Amino acid sequence: MESSIRIPGTSWNMKIYQLDDSYNGSTIIVEYIKGIHVMHQFILEKEGSLEEIMRQFLERENLSIPDNRLQNFINLHSGKIYNFKTKKPKRKKTTIKSMMNVTEMKDKKIMMMGLSGSGKTSMYKVVFEHKKWWDLKAVTPTEGIQQYEQTVNSLKDFKLYIMDFAGTHQDFKEYQNNPEELFPSTSALVYVIDASDPESLHDSVNKFAWAASQMSIYAPDGKIFCLLHKTDLASRVDDFQGMSDFIENSINGSRLSIQVIPTTVRNNTIFHAWEQIFKSLIPKSKTLNILAQTLKEKMGVYNLVVLEKRTGFAICGSSSLFDSEILVGTFNKVWHQLGGLADDLELAGLQKITCHLGNGYLFLEEFAENLIIVLISPKIELIDEYKDSLDEFQNEIIKAVL
Helix, strand or coil: CEEEEECCCCCEEEEEEEEEECCCEEEEEEEEEECCEEEEEEEECCCCHHHHHHHHHHHHCCCCCCHHHHHHHHHHCCCCCCCCCCCCCCCCCECHHHHHHHHCCCCEEEEEEECCCCCHHHHHHHHHCCCCHHHCCCCCCCCCEEEEEEEEHHHCCEEEEEEEECCCHHHHHHHHHCHHHHCCCCCEEEEEEECCCHHHHHHHHHHHHHHHHHHHHHCCCCEEEEEEECHHHCCCHHHHHHHHHHHHHHHHCCCCCCEEEECCCCCCHHHHHHHHHHHHHCCCCHHHHHHHHHHHHHHCCCEEEEEECCCCCEEEECCCCCCHHHHHHHHHHHHHHHHHHHHHCCCCCCCEEEEEECCEEEEEEEEECCEEEEEEECCCHHHHHCHHHHHHHHHHHHHHHC
16 A cells, blocks of 8 residues: 655655565555655654654654644554564664674774665665665665674675664764764764755764764774765755865864765766775775786786675776776676676576677676676787786786785
């Protein structure tokens, strides 16, 4: 069942519907839509919570619905209007009390913060789980602190611990009461701001300023990134530039070094941003970059890059006219999609891909566990002609990172 209610005198609508899937069972989704864009999404978890969600949203946005209409809508969706199926156990969440176990680990910890609905979890699923943006409708708001672990086997078992923080006002109050248990040993703070919701900008920037200040106290060597997200939904380009200037001016007074990066899950800007984050934690080897550039010039190819398969980020690469965000995002998605196709056809594991393009060739090959070399070449014959040089280069990479 699906129904909606319009908020009089505005372009806002509220929609409620039931979503069924094999993992989560039945989930009741509440969406707030401005024009044609979904701006906020909530999960209705208990009878009576719909009224709480609606009234909090109306108060926050300074909107109103005649009380009789509001009550009729709430009554329509209360009781046993939906048939809830049994849900499978949820993934274990990290709480503030258990954060100490993470802060003592030797590997890299990334704190991902932002207001609820800013797109943190969807971002993670696109970058690290290779989801498509159109598959993200069922993403539910984070509760507490969700811990993700990424083992990067091709970098001497380097691990990323990504902490996805819930973003309600109550959650932030709890964080502000326990900064000493959250921020120590943090390698990077990634704060996500919803560019499509300028009305929440001041609140979000204030919380970002607080989080950044805690980094300067408890993790002064950590990196700070602000991802101005959902830029594809921002109404005008000058809106984005104004937001970016406001963020930088608000933070720069504290003399903190931050990077503001525009992103959206609908193109490769999201991969470009996370490549910058990844490189700040493990900078690409200058020596390996020089080797890549030397081999590129020797072979006469357009570009040469080595990717880490699990994350899709670049280990090293030659300098070229090609944008690194295109390489990192697109090639990694191509590899995983074709690898999935091979599995569906019950074929052996994917080892290499060769594509004949209008003005050259694209060549990808997995030459070691979780390492992929990408070549863009004017002639495919160059791959065989310089096979010995390629083997020597790949051996140098293996010795450096495995």
